[in-house]
Amino acid sequence: MSDSSLRLVWVYPDLLSTYGDQGNVLVTERRARQRGLDVQRIDVRSDQAVPTSGDIYLIGGGEDRPQRLAAERLRRDSGLTRAAENGAIIFSVCAGYQILGHEFINDLGEREPGLGLLDVISTRGEGERCVGDVLADIDPRLGLPQLTGFENHQGVTHLGPTARPFARTVFGKGNGTGDGTEGAYNETVFGTYMHGPVMARNPQIADLLLKLALDVNALPPADERWYDALRAERIAAASQPE
DSSP: OOSSSEEEEEEOTTTSOOTTTHHHHHHHHHHHHHTTOOEEEEEEOTTSOOOSOOSEEEEOOOOHHHHHHHHHHHHHHOHHHHHHHTTOEEEEETHHHHHHSSEEEOTTSSEEEOOOSSSEEEEEOSSSOEEEEEEEEEOGGGOOOOEEEEEEEOEEEEEOTTOBOSEEEEESOTTSSSSOEEOEEOSSEEEEOOBSOHHHHOHHHHHHHHHHHHTOSOOOOOOOHHHHHHHHHHHHHHHSOO
């Protein structure tokens, strides 16, 4: 970590914070404090510079125009890119996920450059919008339980050779490519289409980010009762036949 405090950076809440994605930073902060960690939370609006010395960066989803504006400002600012080069952990959702790739289709129907932090390219799907609950098996190498979340996107994200699928769908569309993949990750950068917010449904993801930032293999136990109840309720509801 950068100093005695864990620096948790919430990137552009004024542009990228749809479907309760701010809950991800709240859950990550709480999971850290439950372990007795000193946390410094930094909310960075789009008119502010992104600090380069953070330990964990979280980015949410957003509508098409805010997504384009966020991508433009992140490219000009370069703080998030430099943080990644410094080894920071980055977790992104939906529009934020697309921004971290090489390019996506913006609100003007044009190819918009991303940051290139994930080896993915996002296009716009021609069929029905991907909307609904998702259940997926997270890459076993990450040691996490099943992923539950809510997707709402028109994007189709194609993974390049250096990106690993974050999960494989049991049901739901995920990346929208028809190959069952959901999200992508490399050693320190993660992306998913899951809202929910995804950390509230899957607090072990927040724990994974903490372990990576702290460079430890395990964390002290935390009270899981609320999270377990929410996970069970959402998985049961999503599994009911229509």
